[in-house]
Amino acid sequence: QVQLVESGGGLVQAGGSLRLSCAASGGTVSTYVMGWFRQASGKEREFVIAISRSGGTTYDTPSVKGRFTISRDNAKNTVYLQMNNLKPEDTANYYCAARVGYFYSSGATFDYWGQGTQVTVSS
Secondary structure: OOEEEEEOOEEEEOOOOEEEEEEEEOOOHHHOEEEEEEEOOOOOOEEEEEEOOOOOOEEEOHHHOOOEEEEEEOOOOEEEEEEOOOOHHHOEEEEEEEEOOOOOOOOOOOOEEOOOEEEEEEO
16 A cells, blocks of 8 residues: 655766655555666666665666665655666666565566656766
């Protein structure tokens, strides 16, 4: 029953940084595997990164490794996606998602989704 609301998207120049926020209500982010997905225009939705319920383990796709970081602020009931060294190919609508079960692979299904926030990277 958790509701997720993303914010922080926008237009940024290549090489720049952006932090997306995912505010949760109706549930606590610490009880879910939290993840970020993205979908570029005309492309399939892609898994980006996820964090375990404990916050001790993260999983990401190779294309963002070393550049993107996911974190939780349990006091604020919010999950963040820190995006550094952004590239034009990162341009997409980014979605926050919550999974009830443990994370086993990038193909794991997520149960709750936010509305998305657009990130556009220009050169």
